[in-house]
Amino acid sequence: MSDPAENDYARMLELAVSLLETRDPDHLWRAVAEELMRALGGEVVVAKDSEWAADDGPVRAWRRGVGAAADVPSRRAVRLIREGYPFAGHYGTGQDRAPRTAAQLTGARWRNSETASVLRQCLGTDHMLGLPLPGRSRPVRGFLIHRAGRDFDERALQYAAAVQPLLRAAAAQHELLTDYAASGAEGGDPGAACPPAVRTSDLGLTPRETAVLRLLAEGLPAQTIGRRLHVSVRTVHKHLQSVYRKLDAPDRLSAVLNAQRLGLLDREAPRDVPAPAGTSEGAASNG
Structure with a gap:
């Protein structure tokens, strides 16, 4: 019998290759978010593209089972997600890009933190997994996966590490499509850019x-x-x-x-x- 983790990786690989043909950057990120939630048992995925700043930068979130992007229901939650505790301090000060859980970085302090409390109230989740894109680029880009119940296990961390290069390639395609749309071009193929x-x-x-x-x-x-x-x-x-x-x-x-x-x-x-x-x-x- 094949390893479920290998099957999950194969699904993400198939999705990532198929996304090379899409012309809709919003569809691309939504499809990636849905696959991450499926494979990791997540309830909410947040895409992180900008600096960790409490009062600046968009927050894009997808909730499991919701077709469109989900609204984060509280300004306080948005502020805390932008601050990126505890991932901003970890990924923002070094070159480590390995996936990490909030509990791994903070230990018992996580459950009693303001961020964990607000996310439980607003999103109904208990745990976070930081999945940054590999490389040394600034700002650090990637995803935050939220889930309720048990924390992410070693298998989840191994899967997250395995799909990082695929997500990096998908991010490059997303940037290409976004730049093409921002150029004001109409019709044609994004490859024309x-x-x-x-x-x-x-x-x-x-x-x-x-x-x-x-x-x-x-x-x-x-x-x-x-x-x-x-x-x-x-x-x-x-x-x-x-x-x-x-x-x-x-x-x-x-x-x-x-x-x-x-x-x-x-x-x-x-x-x-x-x-x-x-x-x-x-x-x-x-x-």
């Missing part, structure tokens, strides 16, 4: 690597890509490493996002490039 498309050969991508990239953009795992191209999983991984290097990407989703920005995924139709029988790569499919 990106540099002109280049050819895969301009980046040194081989036909086989191009085929792997296109199947990667469909959200297919390495095993399925290998079956499509009639090569081994080991060979697929070798191609993936080469694609990552040539696209200057740390992972598969970043590679797809970079390729989309360059126009590589729109310029040519996806195609399979099976290895001819008897070639070394075809023989590797048996390895």
